[in-house]
Amino acid sequence: MLSLSRSLRSSCLPVGHLVLSSCILVGLATACGEDPTFDASSLDTEDGSTAPAKGADGGRLNGDASTTDARASDPTTDDGSAPNDAxxxxxxxxxxxxxxxxxxxxxxxxxxxxxxxxxxxxxxxxxxxxxxxxxxxxxxxxxxxxxxxxPDDACVPGTAEANTACGFCGTTSRVCNESCEWVAQPCQGEVMAADRCEAGEKKDRSEGCAGGITRPWTCNATCAWGPPSVTCEEASRILTIGSAVGATISRNFTQLGEKIKRLTASSAPCNVSSLTDSHFIYIEVRNPNAKPAKVDIGVSTVPGQEVPNVLIAAYSTQPSDLAGRKACLTGAELSCNVNLAYEACLFGTKSPTIPANGSVWVYVGNFQGADAALTFNLSANITSL
Known part of the structure; x- marks a missing residue:
């Protein structure tokens, strides 16, 4: 039987892909598997080379005749050469x-x-x-x-920007995520004091002053309030205007105990009397807005006080000498004919314009030298902004 199998084996020699078929036709397919050197995954070709067996779909068998390799996973073609990518x-x-x-x-x-x-x-x-x-x-x-x-503002994933200031003296940065987008990080290391403030912040505060007087304070670089820039007495001579056309701000002021030569009613430049000394006050009227503001300014009576008999004038800076006192902006007025609610005023063409984030200084001095230091009300109404 063994000799017959070998004889049949020789009859299965090179006939291309019909080699298995010839064995099966004889009914002795098992005989082809008895040879320990026979490999079902490769067959001899006519030229003596080894050709891979093909699956039913034309794919290359991968060791096991029951499975095939995807063409894309094989880096070579059937003849052993690289595929043509061109x-x-x-x-x-x-x-x-x-x-x-x-x-x-x-x-x-x-x-x-x-x-x-x-x-x-x-x-x-x-x-x-x-x-x-x-x-x-x-x-x-x-x-x-x-x-x-x-994407707009695309970044390299994983990169981080340098720290920047945030909140109350804290720091933060931005980190680039996997979508190439900047993501802000939480603010860290902030000052936690109850009276903390943001560096550079400005605020009118009443600390240290009586009678509701407020002073401008500025927050320092450590997010704490620095010392006020003016004394309570100086702060008592400041009026800050509103932030919209038509807004009127007013407060009471009291003239100083000292006297100087009063002004006389005139257009600019102002005239200074050579004869009469009287009580006076210079009031700083501040404009906190980012635009210049034109304001009507008027003096009125405080209930229980004397009716003001005063002159009023405005200056770009507080005068410190005779030349400065003459350099008024719109002249000096002794009355307010355009609005009888006021005893003296700078209205209409006499209204001063306050620079953006700036000030003007308003003089209010008694006409009569014998009059006592006066408490009065000063108001500022924004007519344009």
Whole structure:
């Protein structure tokens, strides 16, 4: 029986792919497997070389005749040469036209490869979370990939910006996420004191002053309030205007105990009397707005006090000498004929304009030298901003 099997084995010699068939026809297929050197995964060809066995779908068998390798996983062709990537591939299948630089499990066609669906788009990543697009042309050839389109303000994932100030003397930064977007980090290291403030902040505060007098305070670089820039007495001579056209701010003021030569009613430049000394006060009228403000300013009576008999004038800075006192902005007025609610005023063409974030200084002096230091009300109404 063994000699017969060997004889039949010799009858199964090179007849191409019919070799197994001839064994099966004899009904002794088992005899072909009795030879320990026989390998069902490879067969001898007519020229003596070894050809891989083929599966039913034409795929290459991978050791086990029951499974086949995907064509895309085999880096060589059947004749042992590298696949031709330059063209001839089909863009709808992964083999010869595939772009090896894509993510695992994905592929892209090589520009110039053939494709099947006109207008089909192919995208690939580029730059910082950007995309490039190719398409299947009307001639069914894959076009070149276009310009890389990246998101606005795209960043390199994982990078971080330098720390910047935030909150109450804290620091923060931005970190680039996996989507190439900047993400702000929480503010850290802030001052936790109850009376903390933001560096550079300005605020009128009444601390240390009686009678509701407020002073301007500025927050220092350690997020704590620095010492006020003026004394309570100086602060008692400040009026800060509102923030909208039509807004009127007023408060009571009291003239100083000292006297100086009073003004006389006139247009600018102002005239200074050579005869009469009287009580006076200079009031700083502040404009906290980012725009210049034109204001009507008026003096009125405080209930229980004498009716003011005063002159009023405005200056760009507080005068410190005779020349400064003459340099008034719009002249000096002794009455207010345009509005009888006031005893003296600077209205209409006499109204001063206060620079943005600036001040004017308003003089209010008694006309009569014998009159006592007066308490009066000063109001400022914004007519344009």
């Amino acid at each position: 063209g001839g591939g089909d863009a709808t299948t992964a083999p010869d036209g595939a772009d090896a630089g894509n993510e695992a499990g994905t592929w892209l066609p090589i520009p110039g490869a053939s494709c099947t669906t006109i207008g089909e788009l192919y995208e690939r990543a580029c730059g910082q979370c950007g995309k490039q697009t190719a398409s299947c042309s009307p001639s069914k050839i894959v076009t070149g990939f276009g310009q890389c389109t990246e």
